[in-house]
Amino acid sequence: MDRFFMQKTCDRCGASLDGGRIMSMFNTDCICLACKEKEKARNDYKEAVRAELDELKKGNTNYKGIKG
Numbered sequence: 001m002d003r004f005f006m007q008k009t010c011d012r013c014g015a016s017l018d019g020g021r022i023m024s025m026f027n028t029d030c031i032c033l034a035c036k037e038k039e040k041a042r043n044d045y046k047e048a049v050r051a052e053l054d055e056l057k058k059g060n061t062n063y064k065g066i067k068g
Protein backbone atom coordinates (compact mmCIF):
# COMPACT_ATOMS: atom_id res chain seq x y z
CA MET A 1 0.00 0.00 0.00
CA ASP A 2 2.99 2.34 0.30
CA ARG A 3 2.90 3.66 -3.23
CA PHE A 4 -0.81 4.29 -2.84
CA PHE A 5 -0.21 6.72 0.02
CA MET A 6 3.04 8.22 -1.29
CA GLN A 7 2.07 9.15 -4.80
CA LYS A 8 0.95 12.66 -5.57
CA THR A 9 -0.95 12.30 -8.80
CA CYS A 10 -3.84 10.24 -10.13
CA ASP A 11 -2.77 7.11 -12.05
CA ARG A 12 -5.55 7.69 -14.54
CA CYS A 13 -5.65 11.41 -15.34
CA GLY A 14 -2.51 12.75 -13.69
CA ALA A 15 -4.38 15.27 -11.53
CA SER A 16 -3.21 16.12 -8.01
CA LEU A 17 -4.46 13.83 -5.26
CA ASP A 18 -4.65 16.66 -2.70
CA GLY A 19 -8.44 16.51 -2.85
CA GLY A 20 -8.51 12.83 -1.95
CA ARG A 21 -7.46 9.45 -3.28
CA ILE A 22 -9.13 6.10 -3.65
CA MET A 23 -8.31 2.69 -5.06
CA SER A 24 -9.89 1.85 -8.39
CA MET A 25 -12.49 -0.92 -8.26
CA PHE A 26 -11.19 -2.30 -11.57
CA ASN A 27 -7.47 -2.59 -10.84
CA THR A 28 -4.90 -1.34 -8.35
CA ASP A 29 -4.71 2.21 -9.71
CA CYS A 30 -4.71 5.02 -7.17
CA ILE A 31 -7.13 7.52 -8.62
CA CYS A 32 -8.62 10.92 -7.82
CA LEU A 33 -12.23 11.33 -6.74
CA ALA A 34 -13.28 12.68 -10.14
CA CYS A 35 -12.00 9.48 -11.77
CA LYS A 36 -13.79 7.43 -9.11
CA GLU A 37 -17.06 9.14 -10.02
CA LYS A 38 -16.47 8.26 -13.67
CA GLU A 39 -15.77 4.68 -12.64
CA LYS A 40 -19.02 4.50 -10.70
CA ALA A 41 -20.89 5.58 -13.83
CA ARG A 42 -19.57 2.62 -15.81
CA ASN A 43 -22.02 -0.11 -16.73
CA ASP A 44 -19.77 -2.78 -15.26
CA TYR A 45 -19.08 -1.00 -11.94
CA LYS A 46 -21.64 -3.06 -10.00
CA GLU A 47 -20.16 -6.20 -11.49
CA ALA A 48 -16.70 -5.13 -10.30
CA VAL A 49 -18.00 -4.46 -6.78
CA ARG A 50 -19.72 -7.84 -6.67
CA ALA A 51 -16.64 -9.65 -7.96
CA GLU A 52 -14.51 -8.06 -5.24
CA LEU A 53 -17.03 -8.98 -2.54
CA ASP A 54 -17.04 -12.57 -3.78
CA GLU A 55 -13.26 -12.70 -3.55
CA LEU A 56 -13.32 -11.26 -0.02
CA LYS A 57 -15.86 -13.90 1.02
CA LYS A 58 -13.47 -16.54 -0.29
CA GLY A 59 -10.80 -15.00 1.91
CA ASN A 60 -8.82 -13.43 -0.92
CA THR A 61 -7.84 -10.02 0.43
CA ASN A 62 -5.23 -9.59 -2.29
CA TYR A 63 -7.78 -9.30 -5.05
CA LYS A 64 -6.54 -7.03 -7.84
CA GLY A 65 -9.79 -6.19 -9.58
CA ILE A 66 -11.56 -7.78 -12.53
CA LYS A 67 -9.27 -6.07 -15.03
CA GLY A 68 -6.08 -6.38 -13.03
Ligand SMILES: [Zn+2]
Nearest residue numbers: 010013032035
Ligand atom coordinates in the same frame (compact mmCIF):
# COMPACT_ATOMS: atom_id res chain seq x y z
ZN1 LIG B 1 -8.00 11.21 -11.94
